[in-house]
Amino acid sequence: MSEHRKIAVIGAGHVGSHCAQALCWRWCAQEIVLIDKEKEKAIAQAMDIADSLSFPAADITVRAGDYADCADADLIFVAIGKARLPGQTRLDLLGDSVKMAKELIGQLSPYSLRGIVVSITNPADIIADYLRKGLHLPRNQVFSTGTLLDTARLIRTIAEKTGMSRQAVTAFSLGEHGDSSMIPFSAIRIGGLPLESYPMVNRAELLERTHGIGMDIINGKGSTEFGIGQSAAFLADAILRDRKAVLPVSVQLCGEYGQKDVSCGVPCVIGKSGVEKIIELPLTPDEQEQLQASCDVIRKHIALAEQIAPLD
Numbered sequence: 463m464s465e466h467r468k469i470a471v472i473g474a475g476h477v478g479s480h481c482a483q484a485l486c487w488r489w490c491a492q493e494i495v496l497i498d499k500e501k502e503k504a505i506a507q508a509m510d511i512a513d514s515l516s517f518p519a520a521d522i523t524v525r526a527g528d529y530a531d532c533a534d535a536d537l538i539f540v541a542i543g544k545a546r547l548p549g550q551t552r553l554d555l556l557g558d559s560v561k562m563a564k565e566l567i568g569q570l571s572p573y574s575l576r577g578i579v580v581s582i583t584n585p586a587d588i589i590a591d592y593l594r595k596g597l598h599l600p601r602n603q604v605f606s607t608g609t610l611l612d613t614a615r616l617i618r619t620i621a622e623k624t625g626m627s628r629q630a631v632t633a634f635s636l637g638e639h640g641d642s643s644m645i646p647f648s649a650i651r652i653g654g655l656p657l658e659s660y661p662m663v664n665r666a667e668l669l670e671r672t673h674g675i676g677m678d679i680i681n682g683k684g685s686t687e688f689g690i691g692q693s694a695a696f697l698a699d700a701i702l703r704d705r706k707a708v709l710p711v712s713v714q715l716c717g718e719y720g721q722k723d724v725s726c727g728v729p730c731v732i733g734k735s736g737v738e739k740i741i742e743l744p745l746t747p748d749e750q751e752q753l754q755a756s757c758d759v760i761r762k763h764i765a766l767a768e769q770i771a772p773l774d
């Protein structure tokens with residue numbers, strides 16, 4: 463890559479730091495800037511990650527910075543927030559997260575952002591929707607990782623159950639990044655064949671694992687970080703290298719899948735403009751109903767976010 467690429471990561475906690483580390487090893491930017499309210503934490507995380515880049519050698523600058531660094535960043539990740547506690551749903555984080563998102567909108571308001579903004583903060587669909595409105599940017603430019611991590615977990619489970627390579631699996635989790643997410647089983651292909659060709663795969667178990675793995679990790683170690691770090695870095699690579707990759711992210715829907723006034727996880731073509739196209743999978747009537755139910759959950763919480771922290 464000849465031109466200089468810069469990524470800002472706002473929030474240098476578990477998620478932000480793991481994203482930054484994974485971004486280094488995808489080599490998709492020459493400069494990675496960590497920004498945190500706790501400046502000392504951002505400095506320490508940046509130093510620790512920078513130490514990891516000598517063996518093997520990677521000529522990437524990793525440093526702590528400030529909100530002004532977002533003005534000329536090609537890509538901005540938002541990883542502020544708090545990790546879930548055992549027993550908490552992502553929706554339970556809404557009150558704290560939306561107040562932090564409002565504060566962040568104020569911190570970014572002096573700058574005109576030209577880069578793509580990818581939000582990770584939970585509840586992911588609602589916070590991305592709130593940030594897009596608060597930053598007054600178009601839907602292709604502000605979106606969330608949404609069900610990308612759920613999809614990573616789904617692909618992992620299918621590969622483990624079938625003994626096939628993850629690379630042979632095409633599958634998506636759609637809807638909320640949370641407990642109402644759904645799986646369009648009709649669209650799953652494993653080595654080109656539909657799910658019916660793999661009787662060892664139980665649909666209820668796929669859904670249960672996709673919903674449950676995150677909390678299993680939280681129960682064991684208090685935060686999830688590696689899975690989202692790699693997922694975010696893969697997404698960054700698709701954006702910065704204009705790959706036209708098809709990945710599920712949470713983007714505002716304007717009639718696609720029969721939905722509007724909602725942001726939710728759907729497969730999208732990802733390239734240098736961010737979300738370049740939404741792919742509409744042909745869902746069965748049952749699947750369409752499940753997606754509708756998930757969108758209703760998100761819509762209800764979008765309205766709640768606007769009550770908790772009204773946008774100016």
Ligand SMILES: NC(=O)c1ccc[n+]([C@@H]2O[C@H](COP(=O)([O-])OP(=O)(O)OC[C@H]3O[C@@H](n4cnc5c(N)ncnc54)[C@H](O)[C@@H]3O)[C@@H](O)[C@H]2O)c1
Pocket residue numbers: 472473474475476477478497498499500503541542543544545546555559562565566569581582583584585586607608611639685686687690
């Ligand atoms: N979307 C996903 O797939 C996914 C996966 C894992 C975690 N998450 C979410 O990511 C978020 C972060 O989780 P974590 O475990 O890293 O939490 P954490 O507490 O370790 O880190 C959050 C950091 O954000 C900082 N922060 C808060 N407001 C800020 C602001 N305005 N500017 C700069 N920094 C700010 C805090 O100081 C803290 O260092 C949570 O909402 C969590 O639920 C999402």
